[in-house]
Amino acid sequence: MEYITRMRWTLKPEPQASLINKLAEALNVDVIIASLLVQRGIETFEDAKKFFRPSLEDLHDPFLMKDMDKAVSRIKKAVDARENIMVYGDYDVDGTTSVALMSSYLKTLSPQIATYIPDRYNEGYGISYAGIDYACDNDISLIVALDCGIKAIEKVAYAKSKGVDFIICDHHRPGDQIPDAVAVLDPKREDCEYPYKELCGCGVGFKLIQALASTLGQTIDDLLPYLDLVATAIGADIVPITGENRVLAHYGLHVINTYPRIGFKAMLSEVKKENLTITDVVFMIAPRINAAGRMKHGLHAVNLLTEENLETALQFASEIETYNSDRKEADKNITEQALAQIKDNKEEDKYTTVVYDENWHKGVIGIVASRLTETYYRPTLVFTKSGDKLAASARSVKGFDVYNALDACSAHIEQFGGHKYAAGLTLLEEQYESFKQKFEEVVSSSIDKKLLTPEISIDMAIKLDQITPRFYRILKQFGPFGPGNMTPVFMTEGLKDTGYGKCVGADDKHLKCKVKKNGIAVGAIGFGLGSKQNVIVDEHYFKAAYTIDENEWNGEISLQLILKDIN
Numbered sequence: 001m002e003y004i005t006r007m008r009w010t011l012k013p014e015p016q017a018s019l020i021n022k023l024a025e026a027l028n029v030d031v032i033i034a035s036l037l038v039q040r041g042i043e044t045f046e047d048a049k050k051f052f053r054p055s056l057e058d059l060h061d062p063f064l065m066k067d068m069d070k071a072v073s074r075i076k077k078a079v080d081a082r083e084n085i086m087v088y089g090d091y092d093v094d095g096t097t098s099v100a101l102m103s104s105y106l107k108t109l110s111p112q113i114a115t116y117i118p119d120r121y122n123e124g125y126g127i128s129y130a131g132i133d134y135a136c137d138n139d140i141s142l143i144v145a146l147d148c149g150i151k152a153i154e155k156v157a158y159a160k161s162k163g164v165d166f167i168i169c170d171h172h173r174p175g176d177q178i179p180d181a182v183a184v185l186d187p188k189r190e191d192c193e194y195p196y197k198e199l200c201g202c203g204v205g206f207k208l209i210q211a212l213a214s215t216l217g218q219t220i221d222d223l224l225p226y227l228d229l230v231a232t233a234i235g236a237d238i239v240p241i242t243g244e245n246r247v248l249a250h251y252g253l254h255v256i257n258t259y260p261r262i263g264f265k266a267m268l269s270e271v272k273k274e275n276l277t278i279t280d281v282v283f284m285i286a287p288r289i290n291a292a293g294r295m296k297h298g299l300h301a302v303n304l305l306t307e308e309n310l311e312t313a314l315q316f317a318s319e320i321e322t323y324n325s326d327r328k329e330a331d332k333n334i335t336e337q338a339l340a341q342i343k344d345n346k347e348e349d350k351y352t353t354v355v356y357d358e359n360w361h362k363g364v365i366g367i368v369a370s371r372l373t374e375t376y377y378r379p380t381l382v383f384t385k386s387g388d389k390l391a392a393s394a395r396s397v398k399g400f401d402v403y404n405a406l407d408a409c410s411a412h413i414e415q416f417g418g419h420k421y422a423a424g425l426t427l428l429e430e431q432y433e434s435f436k437q438k439f440e441e442v443v444s445s446s447i448d449k450k451l452l453t454p455e456i457s458i459d460m461a462i463k464l465d466q467i468t469p470r471f472y473r474i475l476k477q478f479g480p481f482g483p484g485n486m487t488p489v490f491m492t493e494g495l496k497d498t499g500y501g502k503c504v505g506a507d508d509k510h511l512k513c514k515v516k517k518n519g520i521a522v523g524a525i526g527f528g529l530g531s532k533q534n535v536i537v538d539e540h541y542f543k544a545a546y547t548i549d550e551n552e553w554n555g556e557i558s559l560q561l562i563l564k565d566i567n
Contacts, residue, residue, distance in 0.1 A: 006453050006454075007453070007454055007455070007456050007545075007564075007565045008450065008453045008454065008455045008456070009455075009456050009458060009491070009545060009565070009567075010455055010456070010457055010458065011458045011460070011461070011491065012039055012457060012458065012459055012460070014035065014460070015035055015038035015039060016038075019038050019043055020034045020035045020038055021034070023037060023038060023042075023043060023044070023045075023048070026044070026045045026048075027045065027048055029474060030466075030471070032460065032462060032466060032471070033471070033474050033475075035459075035460060036459055036460070036475075036478070036488055037051070039459060040478075040485060051246075051478075052477050054246055054247040054250040054251070055247065056220045056221075056247065056251065058244070058247050059210070059220065059244055059247055059248075060194065060195050060196060060244060062207040062208070062210045062211035062214070063211055064193065064194050064195065065185055065187060065192060065194040065204075065207060066184075066185070066189060066191060066192040066193070066194070067183035067184055067185055068183070068185060068207070068208070068211050070182055070183040071167045071169075071182070071183035071185055071208055071211070072208070072211050072212055072215060074142065074165065074167060074182045074183060075106070075142070075144070075167070075208075075212060076212075076215070078110075078141070078142045079106075079109045079110045082110070082112060083112065083140075083141045083142055084112045084114065084138065084139055084140040084141060084142075085106060085110065085112060085113050085114070085140065085142045085143075085144065086113075086114045086115070086116050086131075086134075086135050086138075086140045086142070086143045086144070087099050087102045087103040087106065087113060087114070087115050087116070087143075087144050087146070088115075088116045088117075088118075088127065088131055088143050088144065088145045088146070088148075089102075089117060089145065089146040089147050089148065089201070089298075090117070090118070090125055090126065090146075090147050090148050090201075090293075090298070091117050091118065091119075091120050091292075091293030091294075091297070091298030091301075092147075092236075092237075092290060092293060092298075093232060093233055093236035093237065093286045093289045093290050094147045094200050094201040094202055094233045094236060094237040095117065095146065095147040095148065095201060095293075095298065096117065096289055096292070096293065096298050096301040096302050096305065097202045097229040097230070097232055097233040097236075097289070097305065098146035098147050098169070098201045098202040098205045098229075098233065099115050099116075099117060099146060099302050100229055100301075100302050100305035100306050101202055101205050101206060101209070101226050101229045101230070102144055102146060102169075102205050102208070102209065103115045103302070103306065104226075104306050105209045105212075105223075105226065106144075109212075109216075114138065114140060115299065115302055116131050116134060116135075116143075117293070117297065117298035117299045117302060118130070118131055118298075119297060120293055120294070120297075120298070120362060120363060121362060121386070122387075124386065124391065124426065125148065125417070125424055126148040126149065126151070126152060126155075126417065127145055127148055127149050127152040127155045127156070128155070129155060129158065131143075132155060132158060132159045132162065132164060135159070135164050136162050136163075136164060140164065141163065141164060141165060142164070142165045142166075142167070142182075143159065143164060143165070143166050143167070144167045144169065144208075145166060145167070145168050145169065145170075146169045146170075146201050146202070146204070146205045147169070147170060147171070147200075147201025147202070147204075147205075148168075148170060148172075148201070149166065149168035149169075149170050149179060149181070149184075150168060150170040150172050150173070150174045150175075150178075150179070150184070150186050150188075150417075151172070151174070151175050151179075151415075151417055152168075152179055153175075153177050153179050153180075155179075156168075156179035156180055156181050157179075157180060160180060165181070165182045166179065166181035166182060167181060167182055167183045167185070167208075168181050168183070168184045168185065168186070169185045169186075169201065169204040169205050169208055170184075170185070170186045170201060170204065171186060171187065171188060171198075171199050171200055171201050171203070171204050171239075172186075172188070172417055172418065172419065173188050173403065173417075173419075174186060174188060174189055174190075185204050185207070185208060186204065187199055187204070196243045196244040196245075198239050198240045198242065198243070198244075198245055198484075199239070199244065199245065200230075200233045200234050200237040200239045200245075201233065201237070202229055202230050202232075202233035202234075202237075203230055203233065203234065203239075203244070203245065203248060206223070206226065206227075206230050206248065209223060209226065210223060224251060224255060225255060225259070225261070227248060227251045227252035227254075227255050228252050228255040228256045228260060228261055228264060229252070229261075229305065230248045230249075230252050231248060231249045231251075231252020231253050231255070231256065231278070231281065231480075232252070232256075232281050232285055232286060232289070234248060234249045234252070234278075234482070235249070235278045235279075235281045235282040235286060235480075235482065236281075236282060236286035236289075236290070238421070238422075238482070238483055239482075239483065240482065240483045240484030240485070241278065241480050241481065241482030241483060241484055241485050242484035242485055246480065246485065249278060249480045249482070250480060253276065253277070253278065253281070253480060256276055256281065257274070257275050257276055261305065262307055262308055262309070262310050262313045263304040263305045263306070263307050263313050263316070263317070264285065265310065265313070266304065266307075266310065266313035266314045266316065266317035267284075267285055267288050267304070267317045267320070268284065268285070269314065269317065271284060277479060277480065277481070278479070278480040278481060278482055279481070287324060287327070288317075288320050288321065288324050289301045289304075289305070289320075290327075291320055291323040291324035291326075291327045292304075292320050292323055293363070294323070294327050294361075294363030294364055295323040295324075295326050295327050295330075295361075295363055296323055300316065300319065300320060300323075301320070303316055304316040304317060304320060327363065327364055327367075330361045330363070330364045331364045331367045331368060331371070334357075334360050334361065334364060334365070334368045334382075335368050335371045335372070337357065337360075338355045338357075338368055338372055338382060339372070339375065341355050341357070342355060342372075342376070348376070350378070350440055350444075351378055351379075351440060351443045351444040351447060351452070352378055352379050352380070352381070352439055352440045352443045352444075353372050353373075353376050353378055353379070353380040353381070354380075354381045354383070354436045354439060354440070355372070355381075355382055355383065356382075356383035356384070356390065356392075356432060357383075357384065358384060358385035359384075359385075360382070360383075360384040361384070362384050362386055362391060365382040365383070365384055365391075365392065365393045366382075366393035366395070366422070366424075368382045368393075369381065369382040369393045369394065369395040370395050372395075373395045373396075373397060377397055377452060377453070377454050378397060378443075378452055379394070379395070379396045379397060379400055379402050379405060379439075379443050379447070380394065380395050380396075381393070381394045381425075381439065383432065385429075386426065388429075389414060389426045389427065389428060389429065390426065390427055390428070390429055390432055391424070391425070391426045392424065392425050392426075392427075393422070393423075393424055394406065394418065394422065394423040394424065394425065395421065395422055396420065396421045396422070397451055397452065397454070398421075398451065398454070398455060399448070399451045399455075400443075400447050400448075400451050401420045402418075402420065402421065402422070402423055403416075403418055403419060403420055403423050404420075405439065405442050405443055405446070406418075406423055406425060406439075408438075408442045409435055409438045409439050409442060411438075412427055412431045412434055412435035412438055413425050413426070413427050413431075413435065414426045414427050414428060456489060456545045456564050456565055457486075457489060458489050458490065458491045458545055459488045459489055459490060460488075460490060460491070461490070461491045461492065461493070462490045462491075462492060463492065463517070463518070463520075464492060464515070464516075464517050464518070464520040464521075464522055465518070465520050467522060467548060467559055467561075469559065472548055472550070472559055475488060475548060487547045488547065488548075489545055489546065489547055489564060490545070490546055490547070490548070491543060491544065491545050491546075492515075492517065492543065492544055492546075493543040494517055494541055494543070495515040495516065495517050495541065495542055495543065495544055496515070496516055496517070496536075496539050496540070496541060496542075497513045497514065497515060497516075497536040497537075497539070498513070498514040498515075498516050498521055499539075500513070500514060501513030501514070501533065501536045501537070502533070503530040503533055504530075505530070507530070508530045509527075509528060509530045510525060510526060510527050510528065510529065510530050511525070511526040511529040511530050511532060511533055511536075511563065511566075512524070512525050512526075513526075513536055515544060515561065522559065522560065522561055523551060523558065523559075523560040523561070524544070524546065524560060524561035524562075524563050525551075525560060525561075525562060525563065526562075526563030526564075526565075526566065527562070527563075529563055529565070529566065532565075532566055535566050535567065536566065542566050542567060543566070543567055544561065544563055544565070544566045545563070545564040545565045545566075546561040546562055546563045546564055547561075547562045547564065548560075548561060548562070549561075549562050
């Protein structure tokens with residue numbers, strides 16, 4: 001795959017010197033660390049304490065969320081009356097972890113708990129009529145829907161007419177109308193005053209079990225074993241790792257690393273790494289959970305996440321491993337076909353990428369959309385046939401709201417939902433060409449053209465001699481990293497290669513070198529930067545944008561630079 005070689009470097013403004021010096025003194029850290037903290041909105045000793053020592057006491061009262069009292073009383077009524085309850089969620093990581101979380105907690109209160117994940121191919125995203133009919137056929141009178149439902153106006157009304165109640169736990173943006181459910185928990189509701197708006201679906205589900213637990217004499221400590229699921233959903237759903245999400249991710253990672261559930265143990269049985277980070281969770285655990293819903297059925301993931309017997313879990317994990325290999329193969333083939341289609345249609349110069357093939361696997365079009373965005377870096381839609389309609393996954397570039405762009409094209413769309421940077425939609429086949437044209441019009445007239453060049457946001461310029469083991473130890477404590485709290489990126493100018501820089505990996509894709517300045521030399525690796533080897537040859541001076549990481553080789557651990565770009 002061709003990668004973009006142009007990058008836009010932007011240096012973050014330096015915070016006020018008086019703030020930095022005051023914080024450096026209060027924390028007894030150097031000014032670089034203090035400056036990084038101030039950039040993240042941390043200006044006092046108290047702020048820093050909350051940042052470096054996330055506490056469960058910093059979690060908000062779940063009853064601050066609108067309708068929480070209604071949701072809790074309806075579930076308690078159902079448990080007391082021995083009603084059948086169905087836990088419903090989408091087939092992606094956020095949906096399946098939510099269903100695993102809610103169903104396993106409710107099973108501690110009642111044996112009459114069923115789970116339901118819609119079939120990606122027959123039912124599509126969100127609440128389905130088939131799911132509601134299944135509830136009716138099985139005498140289920142309450143559905144708790146997670147990570148979906150905020151726009152399911154007609155479906156919730158249909159369920160109500162059949163005598164089935166809904167509790168919705170969602171985090172997507174509501175439309176003009178809120179469904180007529182018993183309770184609609186969504187911090188993004190305009191009439192919801194919950195202090196933290198960025199929870200994922202599994203996070204909203206966790207707030208519901210936190211509220212239930214508090215009425216049953218349980219404490220937050222009793223709920224710690226569920227936080228591994230919440231941390232996985234936070235990482236996979238790319239929500240900001242700030243505020244409450246940071247606390248949940250911190251404790252969830254601790255659970256994964258010290259007392260992982262059987263399903264995680266089974267998935268990680270081949271992994272030799274200790275102390276997994278959020279990034280590891282996103283690249284090792286999340287794709288496997290996702291693969292079940294992409295290639296087969298999301299219930300396979302729920303079964304693995306709730307399994308308590310290791311042998312059975314290992315069997316489930318090995319099936320999921322197969323789905324994941326199939327997913328990789330499909331994603332590679334479809335990406336190649338999509339890139340060829342863009343070239344054949346001579347669409348490289350457009351402001352958008354919109355491609356379609358009726359035979360593409362619906363389960364991987366979201367991944368393909370992300371790959372195409374890596375290559376052409378513009379708002380991207382990948383369509384395939386889904387029943388008698390076309391379905392698409394949308395991905396955006398940093399700074400551009402693709403959800404709003406789709407809203408502006410709604411005359412051509414059957415339904416859509418999602419976030420600023422990722423969304424899904426369906427439309428009638430005869431609308432495809434007019435939609436494609438309208439989407440290009442909307443994006444080309446509203447996007448700031450500089451957003452079409454990927455940005456490297458640099459926290460600050462530093463010298464090589466400032467990269468010390470103590471500096472790195474403190475940097476590590478800035479984690480868990482993610483949106484809203486990204487791994488710090490540094491820049492150093494006037495570097496030279498020590499003379500042994502070379503391309504490594506398949507197709508010489510990566511660049512390995514050792515950079516030096518003022519008598520200090522540090523090892524560096526640039527993934528995907530093989531084509532930039534010419535920048536470092538013949539003792540040329542260059543500047544590098546990089547993050548800092550540890551490298552283990554022959555039992556020796558040293559610090560190395562992970563190059564983002566060189567010029």
